Amino acid sequence: MAIYDVKPAQPAPVNHHGVFHWLRVNLFKDVKNAILSLLCIYLLYLTVPPLLDWLFFSATWSGSQDEVTKDGARWIFIIEKFDQFIYGFYPEHLHWRPLFVAALTVAFIASVKLLKSIKLKIAIILLYPFVSIIFIYGGFGLEVVETDKWGGLMLTVIVAAVGIIASFPIGIMLALGRQADNMPVVKTLCITFIEFVRGVPLITILFMASVVLPLFFRDGLDFDKLLRALIGITLFQAAYIAEVVRGGLQAIPKGQYEASESLGLSYWQGMILIILPQALKISIPNLVGSFISLFKDTTLVLIIGLFDILAMVTLTNSDTNWLGYEVEGYVFVTFIYWVFCFSMSQYSKSVERRFNTELK
Amino acid sequence: MNRTKIALSLAAAVVLIPLTASADTLETVKKKGELNCGVSTGIPGFSATNSKGVWEGIDVDFCKAIASAVLGDANKVKYVPLTAKERFTALQSGEIDVLVRSSTWTSSRDISLGLNFAGVNYYDGQGFLINKSLGVSSAKELDGATFCIQAGTTTELNLTDYFKSQNMEYKAVTYDTSGQTIDGFKKGRCDAVTSDASQLYGLRLKMDKPDSVMVLPEIISKEPLGPVVRQGDDGWFNIVRWALFATLEAEELGVTQANVDAMMKSDNPSVKRLLGTSGDTGKSLGLDEKWAYNMIKQVGNYGEMFDRNVGKGSPLNIDRGLNNLWNNGGLMYPMPIR
Numbered sequence: 231m232a233i234y235d236v237k238p239a240q241p242a243p244v245n246h247h248g249v250f251h252w253l254r255v256n257l258f259k260d261v262k263n264a265i266l267s268l269l270c271i272y273l274l275y276l277t278v279p280p281l282l283d284w285l286f287f288s289a290t291w292s293g294s295q296d297e298v299t300k301d302g303a304r305w306i307f308i309i310e311k312f313d314q315f316i317y318g319f320y321p322e323h324l325h326w327r328p329l330f331v332a333a334l335t336v337a338f339i340a341s342v343k344l345l346k347s348i349k350l351k352i353a354i355i356l357l358y359p360f361v362s363i364i365f366i367y368g369g370f371g372l373e374v375v376e377t378d379k380w381g382g383l384m385l386t387v388i389v390a391a392v393g394i395i396a397s398f399p400i401g402i403m404l405a406l407g408r409q410a411d412n413m414p415v416v417k418t419l420c421i422t423f424i425e426f427v428r429g430v431p432l433i434t435i436l437f438m439a440s441v442v443l444p445l446f447f448r449d450g451l452d453f454d455k456l457l458r459a460l461i462g463i464t465l466f467q468a469a470y471i472a473e474v475v476r477g478g479l480q481a482i483p484k485g486q487y488e489a490s491e492s493l494g495l496s497y498w499q500g501m502i503l504i505i506l507p508q509a510l511k512i513s514i515p516n517l518v519g520s521f522i523s524l525f526k527d528t529t530l531v532l533i534i535g536l537f538d539i540l541a542m543v544t545l546t547n548s549d550t551n552w553l554g555y556e557v558e559g560y561v562f563v564t565f566i567y568w569v570f571c572f573s574m575s576q577y578s579k580s581v582e583r584r585f586n587t588e589l590k
Numbered sequence: 591m592n593r594t595k596i597a598l599s600l601a602a603a604v605v606l607i608p609l610t611a612s613a614d615t616l617e618t619v620k621k622k623g624e625l626n627c628g629v630s631t632g633i634p635g636f637s638a639t640n641s642k643g644v645w646e647g648i649d650v651d652f653c654k655a656i657a658s659a660v661l662g663d664a665n666k667v668k669y670v671p672l673t674a675k676e677r678f679t680a681l682q683s684g685e686i687d688v689l690v691r692s693s694t695w696t697s698s699r700d701i702s703l704g705l706n707f708a709g710v711n712y713y714d715g716q717g718f719l720i721n722k723s724l725g726v727s728s729a730k731e732l733d734g735a736t737f738c739i740q741a742g743t744t745t746e747l748n749l750t751d752y753f754k755s756q757n758m759e760y761k762a763v764t765y766d767t768s769g770q771t772i773d774g775f776k777k778g779r780c781d782a783v784t785s786d787a788s789q790l791y792g793l794r795l796k797m798d799k800p801d802s803v804m805v806l807p808e809i810i811s812k813e814p815l816g817p818v819v820r821q822g823d824d825g826w827f828n829i830v831r832w833a834l835f836a837t838l839e840a841e842e843l844g845v846t847q848a849n850v851d852a853m854m855k856s857d858n859p860s861v862k863r864l865l866g867t868s869g870d871t872g873k874s875l876g877l878d879e880k881w882a883y884n885m886i887k888q889v890g891n892y893g894e895m896f897d898r899n900v901g902k903g904s905p906l907n908i909d910r911g912l913n914n915l916w917n918n919g920g921l922m923y924p925m926p927i928r
Binding site: 311437440445455534537546548552554 | 631633642683904
């Protein structure tokens with residue numbers, strides 16, 4: 231009796247798998263694609279090696295200015311001015327404080343993600359901004375550092391974070407106000423505010439905050455320039471958040487509203503327990519998009535004489551001993567911005583996955 | 591850009607509103623124990639921070655001089671960095687007590703902004719930066735030279751006027767932004783660039799080979815830069831003005847940071863009046879009799895400030911030129927203290 235062994239499958243012919251197959255399907259499918267591919271490879275060949283060479287291989291990483299012999303990037307500038315890029319004019323012996331707040335922020339994000347107890351979460355969320363402000367500004371036994379000493383990446387992050395955190399609840403209230411058909415006064419006010427603020431560029435609002443507002447104050451009443459800018463940015467961002475959230479609210483089927491009412495929930499109960507969780511969930515991509523654009527917009531504060539990380543590059547480039555390092559500075563700032571924006575968008579993706587109930 | 595225009599016209603509208611600022615700046619400064627000094631957001635040699643984050647520059651030194659005259663301590667200054675757009679409003683609103691930010695003294699600013707220029711601490715003006723390979727040593731030999739210029743700027747206008755008046759011609763390579771203009775010069779598209787002289791020296795240092803280019807001695811436009819105070823507070827105006835004169839007078843009399851203590855015993859009546867060992871200039875300004883002594887001891891005379899920040903002692907190495915004392919061929923002429 232013949233025994234039939236199942237023969238192992240033959241490997242696919244060489245042009246149907248592996249690198250060659252991939253190349254043929256993706257890059258050289260036909261003449262047109264082949265030409266485009268070759269062109270792109272040639273362009274990459276032209277740009278990437280010199281770029282890598284400038285960035286890394288021919289770069290100067292240490293030593294003094296006089297010792298620079300290679301014609302790549304002179305990262306010694308970044309190293310020399312690093313503290314200023316990160317902390318601005320923040321006193322050197324207190325640098326540990328913003329650093330501590332940065333660590334605190336990481337712990338905060340992790341704990342919000344990991345902790346199970348809602349009450350503990352709320353407590354942490356309420357406590358975190360308070361503790362951060364004390365550590366950065368001072369008070370309660372810590373040396374006070376006035377806001378005009380804040381700068382660099384620290385200021386960029388503070389402005390963005392305050393803008394994002396403070397504008398969020400205001401934005402939600404504005405969105406709800408705009409939907410409140412039974413309260414015409416509130417509705418009109420909300421619409422007026424949203425449409426007015428969205429109709430004005432951020433730079434104008436910053437100018438108003440820094441240049442116009444002080445003229446209306448009597449002497450001594452003048453309050454902090456950074457605070458003024460923060461209020462301006464928060465209101466600006468709130469108007470955009472309001473519109474994003476409104477989009478989310480409108481996408482919730484009417485049945486959900488009716489369901490919450492038929493359960494006997496009050497307006498706020500229905501909103502907090504039924505509508506907003508759904509509306510905010512579908513708004514996440516847009517919310518994060520607007521947060522990222524706010525993060526990048528914060529650099530406009532340089533127009534009112536606040537030194538964010540970009541303004542710090544210009545300033546450190548005015549040091550007569552360190553002239554002509556703009557390119558290194560800007561490349562460094564680009565890298566920092568990319569790291570932050572990319573992290574934000576990755577974080578938003580993970581949040582989206584976590585809240586995606588449909589797959590579960 | 592439209593946004594900027596809107597913002598600018600808004601700022602301009604605000605600037606035109608007549609203002610009543612605090613009456614007695616001297617009192618306010620003494621009470622605060624600190625001078626709020628408006629500086630730039632980074633102009634090499636004038637006001638910028640060093641690697642330690644400390645403000646330095648000739649404008650910064652003048653802030654320090656005022657602080658030491660008024661408060662007796664050069665370190666009691668709070669530097670308020672201001673952009674060009676917000677500088678005058680910051681002064682009007684009382685956010686700063688004095689503005690020392692390379693601001694050009696012009697009639698429109700002096701007359702209609704509610705401000706007063708207290709003097710000139712740097713005579714700037716449009717100059718030429720040329721490639722040494724051109725082989726000229728004066729602007730009068732620039733006939734036929736190629737210029738990198740930024741289109742539609744006053745510098746371009748000045749250049750055209752100058753060449754017309756000298757019966758010379760130039761070839762222009764035009765660019766849209768100042769960055770491109772400088773880049774063009776760097777890459778050798780032209781023989782020369784023109785800009786305010788104080789900037790040209792900084793520009794020179796940014797070249798790959800700073801020794802291959804030079805700044806010509808000629809200045810073809812007037813940009814007198816000076817400290818600014820609010821209009822309507824004559825006492826404070828006097829203090830700032832005479833602080834400037836005193837630093838110049840000190841240079842003229844040879845009083846320096848190093849020898850000022852010895853000079854306190856000098857018999858020269860001018861030195862005695864300057865340092866307050868005779869006369870009552872300090873008192874009549876509402877200051878300590880040692881006001882000028884404090885300035886010179888803690889910051890130095892004008893020449894020392896100049897050398898340290900923009901002159902021989904700095905990488906910029908700007909020639910004294912117009913900023914020399916009147917008896918050395920410059921324009922700096924301190925009014926006598928007596």
